[in-house]
Amino acid sequence: MDERARVVVVEDDPTVRAAVDAYLRANGYAVDAFGDGLSARSALAERIPDVLIVDRMLPGISGDELCEQIRAVSDVPIMMLTALGQVEDRIDGLESGVDDYLTKPFSLRELLLRVGALVRRARSAASSGEISDGDFRIDPARRRVWVRGAEVALTAREHDLLAFLVRNPDRVIARDEILREVWGWSVGEASTVTVHVRRLREKIELDPQDPRHLHTEWGAGYCFSPQGRLR
Known part of the structure; x- marks a missing residue:
């Protein structure tokens, strides 16, 4: 190192x-x-x-x-x-x-x-440039996140997960891909992703039970919409 x-x-x-x-x-x-x-x-x-x-x-x-x-x-x-x-x-x-x-x-x-x-x-x-899309702004260097203009406190893994999702908007992403890209694991428990997605929803969604941004695509994975899907 x-x-x-x-x-x-x-x-x-x-x-x-x-x-x-x-x-x-x-x-x-x-x-x-x-x-x-x-x-x-x-x-x-x-x-x-x-x-x-x-x-x-x-x-x-x-x-x-x-x-x-x-x-x-x-x-x-x-x-x-x-x-x-x-x-x-x-x-x-x-x-x-x-x-x-x-x-x-x-x-x-x-x-x-x-x-x-x-x-x-x-x-x-920490070395990446600022990311901004829709309701989300991320400053990786300072590991700070704003949602709808308000700063939100995230864990390191939640921050990495959100940054990955913002960089990959509006496409269905399988849990295996998330584990590989965010955790660096080639093999792992899908429950790891499920728990972090739930925790992330609780922090970024106005109503975690009816999410506008982070949707479950049953049998396929998750899809993230920075602009928010129409209800």
């Missing part, structure tokens, strides 16, 4: 924490590792990293609680580590505002690739 990206790891298992710390450092990252959520929260109040990796089950405060508290003040990309593999458990993590998840036991190589994807996507968005 040209500049050392900083990663904060929050994992109560000392063996896993040490392995992740050492592997990321060996591959060029600056790493701060913590064994509990309270210590990590104090450090994060002082400085936000490029990527935050959080175990879901933590002493003090849970990973879900930590993610929700950090998400209230920052759009830092968050990856959640979890021993729970059910779809419902992954959805709960996504509802906490995380951008990616990895189920234990996991490959350190896969973790490295996913961290790299989060860093590259955040830096790429």
Whole structure:
């Protein structure tokens, strides 16, 4: 990497924490590792990293609680580590505002690739020019979004998803394409997209139950209309 990206790891298992710390450092990252959520929260109040990796089950405060508290003040990309593999458990993590998840036991190589994807996507968005179409204006460099003239707070992944949709207006986009282009995944759970689309609708639509902009095309994917479809 040209500049050392900083990663904060929050994992109560000392063996896993040490392995992740050492592997990321060996591959060029600056790493701060913590064994509990309270210590990590104090450090994060002082400085936000490029990527935050959080175990879901933590002493003090849970990973879900930590993610929700950090998400209230920052759009830092968050990856959640979890021993729970059910779809419902992954959805709960996504509802906490995380951008990616990895189920234990996991490959350190896969973790490295996913961290790299989060860093590259955040830096790429920051170097892009302003996007404007219809009711939407996006400033990728400052990661700020305006909808109908009012600024809206989005997570890092919600921001990337909206930017992708605004760049691809009025066409049906399959969930697999969204996973590939926004998450950088060749394989993944469709529920990941579903959860983020629902969260995005809650922030950009006047009536999320009757959306004008972000429509589900059943059996095909989603279609985004920056101008808003006529009712």
